[in-house]
Amino acid sequence: MSAFDHLMSGFAVALTWKSLLYCFIGCFWGTIVGVLPGLGPLAGMVLLLPLTFGLDPATGIIMLTGIFYGAMYGGSTTSILVRIPGEAASVVTCIDGYEMARQGRAGPALMIAAVGSFIGGTVSVLGLMLVTPPLAHVMLQIGPQVEVVLMLMAMCTIAFISGGSRLKTAAMIVLGLAVGTIGLDKLTGVPRFTFGNLGLADGLSFTALAIGLFGISEILINLEKSETIKAIQPKLKDLVPRWKDLKDSAPAVTRGTIIGFIFGIIPGVSHVVSTFVSYAIEKRFSKHPEEFGRGAIAGVAGPETANNATTGTAMIPLLGLGIPSIPATAILLSALVMKGVSPGPLLLTEHPEVFWGLVASMYVGNVVLLILNLPLVGLFVNLLRIPYGWLVPTILVISTIGVYSVSSNAADVWIMVVSGGIGYILRKFGYEMAPLLLALVLGDRLEEQFRTALTMSGGSYATFADYSSLLVIAVVVTLLLILQALAWTFGYSKSIADEAERT
Amino acid sequence: MRSSIRRVALAAALTAMASSGICQDEAAKSAKPKSSSSAFPDGKPVEMVTLFGAASASTATARVLADGMAKVLGVPVPIVDKPGAGGATGYVYLSTQKPDGHSTVWSSNSISTTFHSGQLPFDYKNFVHVARVTVENPALAVKADAPWKTLKELMEYAKANPDKVRVGNSGQGSQTHIASVALFSSAGAKIIPVHRTGGQATADLLAGRIEVAVQFPQAVVPHVKSGDLRVLALLSSIPDPVFPDVKSAKAQGYNIDMPLWRGIAVPKGTSKAVVAKLQDAIKKAVESPEFKDAGNKIGFTPAYQPTDAFTKMIAEDDKRTSEVIKEIKAAEAAAK
Numbered sequence: 158m159s160a161f162d163h164l165m166s167g168f169a170v171a172l173t174w175k176s177l178l179y180c181f182i183g184c185f186w187g188t189i190v191g192v193l194p195g196l197g198p199l200a201g202m203v204l205l206l207p208l209t210f211g212l213d214p215a216t217g218i219i220m221l222t223g224i225f226y227g228a229m230y231g232g233s234t235t236s237i238l239v240r241i242p243g244e245a246a247s248v249v250t251c252i253d254g255y256e257m258a259r260q261g262r263a264g265p266a267l268m269i270a271a272v273g274s275f276i277g278g279t280v281s282v283l284g285l286m287l288v289t290p291p292l293a294h295v296m297l298q299i300g301p302q303v304e305v306v307l308m309l310m311a312m313c314t315i316a317f318i319s320g321g322s323r324l325k326t327a328a329m330i331v332l333g334l335a336v337g338t339i340g341l342d343k344l345t346g347v348p349r350f351t352f353g354n355l356g357l358a359d360g361l362s363f364t365a366l367a368i369g370l371f372g373i374s375e376i377l378i379n380l381e382k383s384e385t386i387k388a389i390q391p392k393l394k395d396l397v398p399r400w401k402d403l404k405d406s407a408p409a410v411t412r413g414t415i416i417g418f419i420f421g422i423i424p425g426v427s428h429v430v431s432t433f434v435s436y437a438i439e440k441r442f443s444k445h446p447e448e449f450g451r452g453a454i455a456g457v458a459g460p461e462t463a464n465n466a467t468t469g470t471a472m473i474p475l476l477g478l479g480i481p482s483i484p485a486t487a488i489l490l491s492a493l494v495m496k497g498v499s500p501g502p503l504l505l506t507e508h509p510e511v512f513w514g515l516v517a518s519m520y521v522g523n524v525v526l527l528i529l530n531l532p533l534v535g536l537f538v539n540l541l542r543i544p545y546g547w548l549v550p551t552i553l554v555i556s557t558i559g560v561y562s563v564s565s566n567a568a569d570v571w572i573m574v575v576s577g578g579i580g581y582i583l584r585k586f587g588y589e590m591a592p593l594l595l596a597l598v599l600g601d602r603l604e605e606q607f608r609t610a611l612t613m614s615g616g617s618y619a620t621f622a623d624y625s626s627l628l629v630i631a632v633v634v635t636l637l638l639i640l641q642a643l644a645w646t647f648g649y650s651k652s653i654a655d656e657a658e659r660t
Numbered sequence: 661m662r663s664s665i666r667r668v669a670l671a672a673a674l675t676a677m678a679s680s681g682i683c684q685d686e687a688a689k690s691a692k693p694k695s696s697s698s699a700f701p702d703g704k705p706v707e708m709v710t711l712f713g714a715a716s717a718s719t720a721t722a723r724v725l726a727d728g729m730a731k732v733l734g735v736p737v738p739i740v741d742k743p744g745a746g747g748a749t750g751y752v753y754l755s756t757q758k759p760d761g762h763s764t765v766w767s768s769n770s771i772s773t774t775f776h777s778g779q780l781p782f783d784y785k786n787f788v789h790v791a792r793v794t795v796e797n798p799a800l801a802v803k804a805d806a807p808w809k810t811l812k813e814l815m816e817y818a819k820a821n822p823d824k825v826r827v828g829n830s831g832q833g834s835q836t837h838i839a840s841v842a843l844f845s846s847a848g849a850k851i852i853p854v855h856r857t858g859g860q861a862t863a864d865l866l867a868g869r870i871e872v873a874v875q876f877p878q879a880v881v882p883h884v885k886s887g888d889l890r891v892l893a894l895l896s897s898i899p900d901p902v903f904p905d906v907k908s909a910k911a912q913g914y915n916i917d918m919p920l921w922r923g924i925a926v927p928k929g930t931s932k933a934v935v936a937k938l939q940d941a942i943k944k945a946v947e948s949p950e951f952k953d954a955g956n957k958i959g960f961t962p963a964y965q966p967t968d969a970f971t972k973m974i975a976e977d978d979k980r981t982s983e984v985i986k987e988i989k990a991a992e993a994a995a996k
Contacts, residue, residue, distance in 0.1 A: 297867050341745070343832065343857070358745035358779070497717055499859050503866075506882050507859065605857065612854050613826060613869055 164286065167513025171521050176219055179212065180518045183220035184525045187227020190244075192235050192537045193548075197244040198228035199591065200375045202488045203367040204552065207559035214496040215514040221492055222515060223522045225485045226278055226468040229428065230526045233270035233461050234537055237263055246428040246464040249436045253449060253456030265398035266457050271530040273410045273462035275523050280414045281421070281469030282519040285476075289512070290505055292477045297502035299478065302610035302620045303629050308603050310633055311482055315425035315592055325588045333596025334603070336361065343605055363491050365560045365572040366597065370590045372556050373577025376549055378584060398454075406458035409439050413459040417466025422474070423640060424482040425592070428467045432460035434644050469519070476500050476512060480602070484591040487598040700761050700934045705736040708924070709754050709765040711747035717958050721922065722766040724954040725793055728945025733937075746770055746833065748779040755786055759927040761934035764790070767925040772974075772981040773833050784974050787925035790935055791942045792965035792973070794955065795919040797896040798839045799903060801873050801880045801889045803865060811893040811912045814872065818849035826870040828854045828861030830879070833985075839895040839918035840874040842984045846914060865889065876920070877902040878959035895919075898963060901956075918980065921963070923970060939966060 170176055183205075190201030201224045209217030232247030237254035250270065257266040299307075316327040339350045340360030351357035398406075413435045420431040439459040440449045449456050472489075474482045479501030481487035493500055498508050505512050530537075560573045580590055614620035708726050712718040719741065726737040742750035747770035757763035767787070774780040800811065808814040818825045827844070829837040832855045844851045854861070854870050862880055865873040866888055873880070874895065881902055883889040894900055896919035897908040909916045924942055926935065945951060946964040955962050965973065 297863060300864075300867065300869050343855070358748070359743065495713070499857075501860070501863060503859060503863050506886070507862075507879075609854060609856065612852060613864075615823075615852075 160286065160290065163509065163513050164517060166509070167515075167517035168521075170215055170510050170514030171219065171517035176216055176514065176518060177521070179216050179220040180223050180522050181525055183223020184227040184522050184529060187224035187229075188231035188526065188529055188537060189540060190224065191228035191231020191233075191247075192243050192540055194235055194239075194241045194243055196375060196379075198225050199484055199488070199594070200371045201228060202485060203364070203371050204556060204559065206364050206367065206488065206492060207563050209492050210495065210563060214493060214498045214508065215511045217492055217496060218489060218511060218515055219518040219522075221489055222472070222519065225489075226465060226519065226522065227526055229278070229465045229468060230271065230274045230530050231537065232464070233274070233457070234267065234530070234534060235541065237266045237270065237457070238538055239541065245426075246432050247461070248429070249432045249460045250457055252436075253451075253453045256450065256452035257454065257457065260452050262452065265402050265454065267534055268398050268531065269402065269406050269454055269458045270461040271527055273406065273413060273458045274465040274530075275527045276410050277414045277417050277462035277464075277466035278468060278523040278526075279520060281418055281466040282516060282523070283469075284418050285469035285472050285519075286516045289473055289477045292473065293502045293505050296478045298625070299502075299629070300610065300625065301606035301613065302623065303626050304478075304480065304606045305603060305610060306621060306626045306630055307478075307480060307633070308599050308606070310630070311424040311480070312592075312596065312599070314423065314637060315595065321587060321589055325586075326592050329583075329588050329590070329593040330596040333593040334600040336366070336593075337597050337600030338604070343601070361572055362560070362563065362566070362569045363597065364563050365569040366576050367488065367491075367594060368556050368560055369573040369576030370580040370593065372552070373573060374580030374584055374590065376552055377577065377581040379545055380549060382545070402454045405453070405455050408442070409435075409455040409459040410462045412438060412442070413462030414466045416459075417463035418470050420463070420640060421467035421470025422482070423637070425484075425595070427471055427483060428464045430644065431463040431467050435459040435463035472515075476504055476515075477502065479504075481595065481598060484595045487595045491598055700937055701733050701735045702762075703735060704762055705738050706730075706733060706761065706938075707740045707757075707763050708737055709740050709742050709750045709763070711743060711750040711766065711768070711770060713741065713743040716743075717960075718766065718768070718922065720958050721794060721954070721960055724951060724958075725766075725924075725942070725945055728948055728951055729938075729941045732941040732944045745779050746774045746777075748774040751780055751782075751787075754925070755782065755927060757927055759929035759931075761926060761930055761938060763927065764938065765925050766922065768922045769835050769838075769920055769977060769981065771925075772978040773835075773838065773985070775978075776982045776985040777833060784978055786928055788928055788930050788935055788967070789971050789974055790924045790926055790938050790967060791946075792921055792923040792963055792970045793942060793946055794922045794960040795896065795898050795963040796835075796876045796960050797894045797898060797900045797903075797919050798836045798874050799877050799880060799891045799900075799906070800840070800843070800893045800895060800909070801862075801865060801875065801884070801891050802871065803868065804888055804890050806871070806890070808892065811909060811914065814892060815844070815847045815849060815914070818844060818851055819847060822850035823852060825849070825872060826852045826854050828856050828864050828870045828873040828875075830859075830861060830875060831855050831857050835918065835920040836874045836876065838981055838984050839916065840872075841988060842918060842980060843874075843895055843909060843914060843916045845984075845987055846916060862889075876959065898961065900961060918977070919963075921973070921977070922960070923965075935967065 186201055186205060187198065190196040190198060202221050205224060209221060228244055229246060232243035233250050235241050235243035236247040236250035237258050240251050240255035242248045242251055254266050257263065312330050316323055316330060339357060341348050341358050348358060416435045417431045420434060421427045423430055436456055436459060439455045440446050443455060471483050471486055474480050475486040475490060479499060481490045490500060498511055557570055560569050563569065584590065610620050708722055710719045710722045722739055726739055730737040742753045750765060751771060754763060754765040771784045775783040802808055808817060827840050829840055831837065837853060837855065841853060856864060859879050861873040861875055862883065864870045866883060877900060880889055880891065884891055891903055891906045893909045893912055894903065894906050895909050895916050897910045897917045898919055943964055946962050951962055
């Protein structure tokens with residue numbers, strides 16, 4: 158079958174009423190968490206994770222992925238209308254987006270952000286679709302020893318380039334790896350840190366931990382903010398951009414798509430980095446750089462396109478190799494594995510319906526989001542008026558039901574509550590939860606692959622420095638250095654990311 | 661504003677529905693309790709304890725069986741998921757329940773593996789094994805271009821080259837692990853078992869990182885069809901609809917018969933009449949066309965067997981499993 162036939166069979170999966178419904182739920186919920194400051198895509202995904210357990214793998218993953226890219230759309234709305242980024246990847250959009258809104262041009266800003274997101278997102282899926290199948294063939298040759306090297310490099314990269322203290326990020330990665338060792342040792346069945354308790358034999362429930370560390374702690378932090386948000390109300394008839402807006406945006410959208418797609422391979426914070434790089438590049442290329450900061454539409458179009466264009470690329474390591482490179486895809490991985498589907502080089506042959514269904518659903522989802530975000534923007538803005546006093550109990554109830562329903566285990570609810578408390582305290586001290594979550598998912602795999610590599614090599618550590626490992630190290634390091642050099646050239650630095658993290 | 665709140669509430673309802681409740685609702689729908697006087701099932705639901713998590717293939721199979729049994733028994737058969745410790749959590753839970761037929765467990769070889777590896781405080785004799793329901797046959801696969809055309813050639817190579825043949829399985833203590841160790845050691849061959857999860861053994865085999873993989877048919881069938889892999893033997897003598905032409909190891913002269921079996925067990929002390937009723941419901945459910953269809957989809961072979969034959973089979977299986985686990989432990993101790 159050609160790629161076209163595969164894609165058509167994917168649409169056959171994605172266009173069933175069930176897939177469409179869950180794709181819509183995912184996109185809708187993604188937009189909501191994107192709009193609401195404080196709730197990001199990660200919290201959004203973990204909160205609905207239990208919902209996927211009753212679904213078949215393709216439908217579950219379609220919904221979760223919908224939340225992931227849906228949030229990239231929603232984030233811009235709050236940035237433009239309130240000057241509060243809905244999530245980290247929309248920080249730069251605040252600069253010119255809010256300025257435009259103040260000048261009464263919120264409509265065109267929202268319009269361009271949505272259209273840019275649509276173009277970036279769609280092209281990115283196209284890339285995912287074209288790159289993954291040939292890559293999967295190569296990936297098959299990647300043995301456990303190379304996977305170990307890749308995972309270690311990903312963790313180092315995350316510690317190095319994430320916003321906030323490097324030491325604190327590294328600490329969270331180590332904590333995640335340590336918590337992951339609780340339970341029966343997968344290879345020999347030896348219980349570790351279970352203290353003789355049968356309930357701990359399978360480790361701490363990932364869903365409970367993820368909802369606690371991410372969902373609950375985020376809600377607690379939001380409770381501290383009591384001010385009501387005043388949003389600029391756009392008039393729908395003003396949505397249509399002027400000719401000059403389109404002319405200014407078109408090149409920005411094109412460049413944003415390319416930047417997002419390339420920077421999407423950076424582990425950890427690709428979507429955030431891509432927006433900063435895009436903004437800097439637009440400013441550099443603009444004929445009127447003085448307009449930036451005073452409502453330049455290119456400053457909205459570029460970054461908003463870029464953050465959506467990263468979504469497809471970020472899926473490639475997950476679907477082609479089975480290694481998540483960012484926390485969002487780590488959640489997708491855990492959802493798939495719980496359903497008995499292992500992403501990796503064989504996903505395309507063994508579960509073509511999952512891969513092609515997902516790809517097709519991402520095309521559908523981007524259309525859904527474009528429709529959701531333009532006419533319904535008023536509805537989403539109104540969400541900001543819901544007092545946290547109402548929102549918080551609702552979300553807490555959903556989380557508790559969700560966590561309990563996974564395995565009808567009351568202990569999981571306690572794990573959620575306690576990890577929520579711990580997450581809150583850690584975040585108050587500036588420790589990020591995202592690296593912890595990623596390490597939690599990668600940890601199991603890292604250990605398993607490390608030991609399998611040694612089994613296969615007959616106990617020789619030299620396997621980690623064999624030809625294929627060294628080749629992969631060389632390629633990845635070169636790639637990262639080039640991207641870093643590009644980022645520096647165009648004025649992105651860690652200090653800017655740190656600043657963004659604080660806003 | 662109103663509508664958005666309603667949507668949040670909708671999400672909450674969906675969350676609750678999709679996870680725990682749904683299977684019970686379906687079972688309840690398909691079977692309205694009949695009012696019968698004192699006879700089992702007494703109008704009360706018959707619980708089925710599952711061991712490997714709501715999303716596992718094992719539990720998916722249990723749901724199909726539960727639906728079928730509910731239709732025959734006329735009461736709901738809800739799934740009660742008690743995952744953990746390789747199945748031990750659920751077995752321990754069932755052993756604390758009343759032996760009245762309203763508590764059953766979706767059991768498997770795990771009852772022997774968990775006992776002999778020290779996770780379960782009691783063995784299979786603690787339960788009455790009502791009936792076998794399904795089997796899954798471990799298949800031994802090599803690359804299509806491998807030098808071994810028959811099981812015998814492979815075994816002789818492995819014997820002549822100790823600690824050279826890497827045999828992938830689907831995890832420490834899994835049925836594919838136990839069966840592969842049993843096969844090679846019965847011929848006196850020393851191999852390197854490679855424990856892999858989530859179908860990685862197939863990827864390793866395709867890429868040539870291991871020489872042999874012992875996997876359930878579903879994991880290898882697409883690659884056998886594409887001509888990349890070859891199945892040399894089934895480590896079970898039960899015919900497999902996926903590989904009708906592949907000979908069993910037994911037929912090729914190796915006395916190994918170790919399928920992964922699943923069935924229904926109840927606590928010891930459950931009365932004969934109740935066991936007979938459950939057995940009848942299981943038989944009817946397993947022989948239904950729906951069950952066969954589900955087998956093709958999920959990847960199991962319906963293989964009904966009544967109490968006596970089933971218990972005898974478990975006893976033999978348990979003995980072999982205990983021997984293999986002892987051997988694995990000894991090999992591990994020697995490696996240290």
